[in-house]
Amino acid sequence: MNLSKITIIGLGLIGGSLAWGLKKSGCVRQVVGVDLDERAIDYAIQEGIIDGGSKEIEKGVDRSQVVVIATHVGLIPGIVKSVSSIASDGTIITDVGSVKGKIVEEVERSLPSHLHFVGGHPIAGTERSGVWAADFGLFQGKRCILTPTSKTDSEALGGVKSIWEAVGAHVFTMDAGTHDRVFGFVSHLPHVVAYALINAVASVRQPDNILDFAGGGLRDYTRIGASSPDMWSDIFLANRENTLEAIREFKRALEKIEDFIKAGNADGLEEELRRVVNIKNRMSK
Amino acid sequence: MNLSKITIIGLGLIGGSLAWGLKKSGCVRQVVGVDLDERAIDYAIQEGIIDGGSKEIEKGVDRSQVVVIATHVGLIPGIVKSVSSIASDGTIITDVGSVKGKIVEEVERSLPSHLHFVGGHPIAGTERSGVWAADFGLFQGKRCILTPTSKTDSEALGGVKSIWEAVGAHVFTMDAGTHDRVFGFVSHLPHVVAYALINAVASVRQPDNILDFAGGGLRDYTRIGASSPDMWSDIFLANRENTLEAIREFKRALEKIEDFIKAGNADGLEEELRRVVNIKNRMSK
Numbered sequence A, B: 001m002n003l004s005k006i007t008i009i010g011l012g013l014i015g016g017s018l019a020w021g022l023k024k025s026g027c028v029r030q031v032v033g034v035d036l037d038e039r040a041i042d043y044a045i046q047e048g049i050i051d052g053g054s055k056e057i058e059k060g061v062d063r064s065q066v067v068v069i070a071t072h073v074g075l076i077p078g079i080v081k082s083v084s085s086i087a088s089d090g091t092i093i094t095d096v097g098s099v100k101g102k103i104v105e106e107v108e109r110s111l112p113s114h115l116h117f118v119g120g121h122p123i124a125g126t127e128r129s130g131v132w133a134a135d136f137g138l139f140q141g142k143r144c145i146l147t148p149t150s151k152t153d154s155e156a157l158g159g160v161k162s163i164w165e166a167v168g169a170h171v172f173t174m175d176a177g178t179h180d181r182v183f184g185f186v187s188h189l190p191h192v193v194a195y196a197l198i199n200a201v202a203s204v205r206q207p208d209n210i211l212d213f214a215g216g217g218l219r220d221y222t223r224i225g226a227s228s229p230d231m232w233s234d235i236f237l238a239n240r241e242n243t244l245e246a247i248r249e250f251k252r253a254l255e256k257i258e259d260f261i262k263a264g265n266a267d268g269l270e271e272e273l274r275r276v277v278n279i280k281n282r283m284s285k
Helices: A013-025 A038-046 A057-061 A073-084 A101-110 A154-166 A176-202 A210-216 A219-224 A229-238 A240-263 A266-284 B013-025 B038-046 B057-061 B073-084 B101-110 B154-166 B176-202 B210-216 B219-224 B229-238 B240-263 B266-284
Strands: A003-009 A028-034 A052-054 A066-069 A092-095 A116-118 A120-122 A143-146 A170-173 B003-009 B028-034 B052-054 B066-069 B092-095 B116-118 B120-122 B143-146 B170-173
Touching: A003 A013, A003 A057, A013 A028, A013 A038, A013 A154, A028 A038, A028 A057, A038 A052, A052 A057, A057 A073, A066 A073, A066 A154, A073 A092, A073 A101, A073 A229, A092 A154, A101 A116, A101 A176, A116 A154, A120 A154, A143 A154, A154 A170, A176 A210, A176 A219, A176 A229, A176 A240, A176 B176, A176 B210, A176 B240, A176 B266, A210 A219, A210 B176, A210 B266, A219 B219, A219 B266, A229 A240, A229 B240, A229 B266, A240 A266, A240 B176, A240 B229, A240 B240, A266 B176, A266 B210, A266 B219, A266 B229, B003 B013, B003 B057, B013 B028, B013 B038, B013 B154, B028 B038, B028 B057, B038 B052, B052 B057, B057 B073, B066 B073, B066 B154, B073 B092, B073 B101, B073 B229, B092 B154, B101 B116, B101 B176, B116 B154, B120 B154, B143 B154, B154 B170, B176 B210, B176 B219, B176 B229, B176 B240, B210 B219, B229 B240, B240 B266
Parallel strands: A003 A028, A003 A066, A028 A052, A066 A092, A092 A116, A143 A170, B003 B028, B003 B066, B028 B052, B066 B092, B092 B116, B143 B170
Antiparallel strands: A120 A143, B120 B143
């Protein structure tokens, strides 16, 4: 796919890194950024992350062949609508949202037939955020999941795939429902749990300097629990059913350990903990 | 404190690193290791971690001024008893166990009056284990908590303090009960939670390759959940009441988030998550 213009809406960590990676790859002549924050645009132009930028969607997407929406999950369907009303024939719209089912369903219900949409989710978040944290190598060797449906145009799917491959990602396809179930467990649940854990520890009043001793294990949770609260609140709600199912499953696993501790059952407890080591070995492969 | 001989019982990560750090510090003439595993002793001698070693406690502690017990928590009181029956007058016995209340109580009940005991806990564990992972700089800049009681000899306390300071640790004192409450929250709870989380995710049958997508947050839990299951089972049971209280508190925090998600309450949810960022800022200080 040889592109003359691609527009990234939302110059955050993901949008900025994608723009920059695409510029470095040379697969597109012009990378344009759209963001409400003028400082983000100025910074991105100055650093060579984008070729040009605008605060207005209309200006930004003018004559773009591909529009990537890299905002918070809750904003995506609305932005697709804005883009749809102005994009030219055959424009491919894609996104980077961490939740796919709701977005894909909502977008497909209202997308005009002369445009294409492909849902996407690069697995490359860090606890950092903003274009200031952008890194053109962020997606190198990482996975990117695309969630085509029966309505997805295969050329549009191929186009989005080639964009992610241009920045070094390994592209997988998955249906949106499976995606949301998987990430409800492997990503959204771990974040819920990290937030709850840190809040629980901080609720301890006696001794009041308890956080000074976080080195003993708690600190590992702060990376995961330090990410943007508005972004995660959005994600948990957009993936409500799956997140709630994952929480229920987690509570069952927690109560199993709790019961072994209550009963003073050393063998049962150790066996329950030992399963984790086996699982970890499967993960390292 | 100028020592002629110190004995470390249990050449694991902590015992091995302490032995090595003491040798490097030059504050003791002879560092002897005791371990049931002959390979650990051979390795430690070969690497210059200890001056000599033995599989037998009796040989190892002969004429030692300080004996450090660096085994799993559950074994410590029994080993103190063995050491007590052979140690010479004035020997200082200390330990590195992650739980202090039960150990200190049990030891003080039975310790002969010609010996001294000081409970200790260096905050320096990693997911690695064994003398093969020993590092003479492991305690540099780390905290070490000592838990003296009204019965503790102040010279013995000073002696143990100077040993930890010799390897670069910052020494704090705390009563054993407070210690166990603090570490129930900041260390034992995070481990319980990590074990439960990984088990919950692994229990998902559909899709069966769910662990392939662990990059989205789960992987951060595997460091903490990969530590030795027998060691942690031991710790959870030795600190049973505090661990159970911490689990209860955590479940309350989790259910708060769960309820906001259930209710679709975006403002409440975001506010609940935002507290974590403030707490994190307090921790970084």
